[in-house]
Amino acid sequence: MKQSWQILIVDDEANVRRMLTTAFTLDGHRPLCAANGCEALELFHSHQPDVVLMDIRMPVLNGIEALEKMRAVRPGTPVILMTAYAAVETAVEALRFGAFDYVIKPFDLSEVKLVIQRAMQMQDMKQQINQLHQQLSKSYQWGHILTQSPAMMEICRDTAKIALSHASVLISGESGTGKELIARAIHYNSGRSQGPFIKINCAALPESLLESELFGHEKGAFTGAQLQRHGLFERAHGGTLLLDEVGEMPLNLQVKLLRVLQEREFERIGGSQTVRVDIRIIAATNRDIPAMVEAGTFRNDLWYRLNVIHLTLPPLRERLEDISLLANHFLQKFNLENQREIIEIDTSTMALLESHTWPGNIRELSNIIERAVIMSTGMVIFPEDLPPLLQASKPISGKEPDTAGSLKENVKRYEKTLIISALNDNYGNRTRAAMLLGISRRALMYKLQEYNIEQIAEG
Ligand SMILES: Nc1ncnc2c1ncn2[C@@H]1O[C@H](COP(=O)(O)OP(=O)(O)OP(=O)(O)O)[C@@H](O)[C@H]1O
Ligand SMILES: [Mg+2]
Structure with a gap:
């Protein structure tokens, strides 16, 4: 918050003007004085003060009339009225015309200072909200994806088009870059949005379980299969199936997946009846699939099939412009969740966030802001509210290497x-x-x- 304010003092009594001018100057502020409403309006136009402290009863143009004229020009400037006890009703009335507050004469100086301080805090808060709004309006939001990175905006625009098609999609990107968010955005913006969105993590299950999860099985297909069971391909009928970590899918299942992708048909385990489904398949991976094709752990034909529409999400360290946008977004989110009212992330904290390499990408940023909101005791997030490793993150380059020794x-x-x-x-x-x-x-x-x-x- 700015510490030196230009305060316009308006009073027809010279000793009140003198007393207030001295007090504010001593506090490091820059007071301006006017003896009536007319003079006050001139100074209000020419100097654009931060705050106005104005008597109500004055000759020429009284405080209420001057207040109305000031509000017509710059409604954002707080005006505090001064009044004798006898006229306090007028002052209360003036609040309806937009006065910030009033003080009753004779007043205590500390009381006046406090009211001015509150007015200035309010100004500061409004300014920050404006800045946030501006930042948000420059950014792009699609589904729950928030970004101002040109590369991500392009991906969002592409996904909007992809959503309207029936094509299968492959989404690559490091862990926590928003692959699932993109997959959901595709689903909920497609003609299938009323149908199910089902996700399965291919890395989480051993091969045989994964197979029966996906394809289902017939009664008696294996020991324990007492009833027929529909797999996820069937349960996602009319909707979208997200195959997360598709790079971990065993080769054997990759062949079967290829058939579903091409024909939209398959048989349940232990069955001979062909099941046809209407589903969109989205695959996601944080692995380098071409390298896996080279190494023989991912089928070439499946890669070709999936590569038709391939979105690659950039890691957070390559979209620096998103760090402050997302950090502020998570700040609001975790403020709400934790009933906190932290107003900002201090600039040195932001600098640390911007220099971190974010191996866990947006998920990691979200976790760190959540932790900071919980740890912070004040209204601002400072570096000490970050995990120690982040506080200490300094680039290792820049140090002269010590070359003594072999x-x-x-x-x-x-x-x-x-x-x-x-x-x-x-x-x-x-x-x-x-x-x-x-x-x-x-x-x-x-x-x-x-x-x-x-x-x-x-x-
Ligand atoms: N652009 C964004 N705007 C807002 N929130 C985001 C954005 N990108 C990611 N997130 C949030 O970050 C977290 C991680 O995103 P998501 O689960 O989509 O990543 P992922 O790439 O699927 O990660 P993993 O590879 O670990 O499964 C989620 O909580 C998500 O809501
Ligand atoms: Mg994911």
Whole structure:
């Protein structure tokens, strides 16, 4: 909040003007004085003060008339009226014309200061809300997807067109980039929006269970199959089926999926009757499918089939413009959920958020803001409300390398720094740190031992 305000003092009594001018100047503000409503209006036009403190009973143009004229020009400027006790009813009436508040003469200086301070706080809040509105109107919202990144806006526009078609869609992107949100937006903006939206995580089930979840089974198909059961392909009839983490689907099932994609038909496990379904299939993955095709773990023909409409969501670190937009969006959301009224994220906190690499993308940002809302004790989110690892995130480059010692020693030292930094960036999650470093989890565990790296608690 600005600390020095231009205060327009309007009173026909010279000693009141003098007293207030001295007090406000001592507090570091910039008072202006007028002896009646007419003079006040001139100064109001020429100086655009932050706040007006005005007597009601004055010759030439009284406080109420001046208030109305001021509100007609700049209704946003708070006007506080001063009145003798005898005229307090007029002052109350003036609140209806838009006065911010009134004080009764003779007044206590601290009381006047308090009212002005409140008026200025209110101004500040209004300004922030305006800024947020402006930020929001520059951004793009489709379904629940909020963005101001040109790349994401383009994807949203594409999905709006895709929604109207029947085509299968592949959505790639790192974990937490919004793949499921996009899939839902496609479904709810399509002709199938009244039908079911069903999601299955292909990585969560062993092969045989995944197969019976998807295809269903006939009575007696295997031990324990006492009744016929419809699988998700059938249950999604008339709607959309999201195959999450499709990269984890075993090769054997990939062939069967290809047939469903091409023919929209299949047989239940243990059955010979062909079932036809009307579904849209959306597949999502955080894996590099072409590399998997190369390695022989993903079928080439399935990849071709899925690649017809392929959306690739950029990671959060490549859409920096979304960080403050989303952080403020999550701030509002978690304020509501936790009955808090935190008004802003301090600029140094925002700078830390903007320099983080976000391996967990938007989900991670949402978690961090939720935590900050819970941890914060005031009206503003400061760096200390962030997890310690984020507070300490400083780029490792910029440091002059210490080159004393042999090449091997230097390489080892550098390797150790990289491992610690990868662990830090991933909150101690060893699987993700290993992925980031391009080594196996087992190799990482070995190196932790070799370098005697204290285990960083997974967060
Ligand atoms: N652009 C966005 N605007 C608002 N919220 C978003 C946006 N993108 C993602 N989110 C939120 O972030 C979280 C993660 O999104 P989502 O589940 O769609 O990611 P995902 O790519 O499917 O992740 P995973 O690979 O881990 O399954 C969700 O809570 C979602 O609501
Ligand atoms: Mg998901």
